[in-house]
Amino acid sequence: MKEKLTNVLARTLTFIRNPNAAPEDRVAYTIMVEGFTEALRIIEDPYTAPEDKAAYTRLVATMTEAVRRTLPRPSADAAESSAAAPKWVNRSTAMKGLVWASRGLGAQPEDPKDRKIIQAVMQEACEALKTVQDPDASPEERVEAKKKLAQRTEALRNHRFADLMREVKRYRPETGCVKTIENRTRRVGWPEGTVWGLSDPLCAPAVAEGARQERSQWRAVLVCVQRDPFSTCVHYIPAD
Structure with a gap:
């Protein structure tokens, strides 16, 4: 997971720094980096409970894959990001879901019972985000995943x-x-x-x-x- 995350973050930072990238995309990916930073801080905190570390690690792994699928191909220019993304990615839904999930990556209520519920909510949403972009998902699965994302992003x-x-x-x-x-x-x-x-x-x-x-x-x-x-x-x- 660390190798995948390192690769995704490197590509994301390259995209953000590209002056030809669309401003709204640069903002979205900046929020994503902030979300990963917050989640990793929780994972690396020695006082974080083992079950919380495991939950946030799963979240980061799911989000890493979701973000990877929205990034332009390494050889593509950021200005052509929409065209560079795979055809099966619904870019509007993916970017909206990406911003929302990134903001929730480090959500950490005080009560362990509450944390468990919030972690489950975020995991379900991140899985939905990944499904929306999955080339092997059926149209029905993507529609259902899109509905789940909309319930969250348009709360x-x-x-x-x-x-x-x-x-x-x-x-x-x-x-x-x-x-x-x-x-x-x-x-x-x-x-x-x-x-x-x-x-x-x-x-x-x-x-x-x-x-x-x-x-x-x-x-x-x-x-x-x-x-x-x-x-x-x-x-x-x-x-x-």
């Missing part, structure tokens, strides 16, 4: 997320609370990233107020966030 547009945010804003949360919820949702997706944001201390006053509203459909979620690992609260999200 802030999810109507249930919007409903919950309207509820939270009724209780006048701190600006930092709203930003934290949005950032974690953007980073990990709906609903896991959202309940992770709700569990932040900045959101405690608003969550407490919402938990007292007995007629609110979101009450069970907010009560759960107050007392339990946030990942267990996903089950209390009301159905459409």
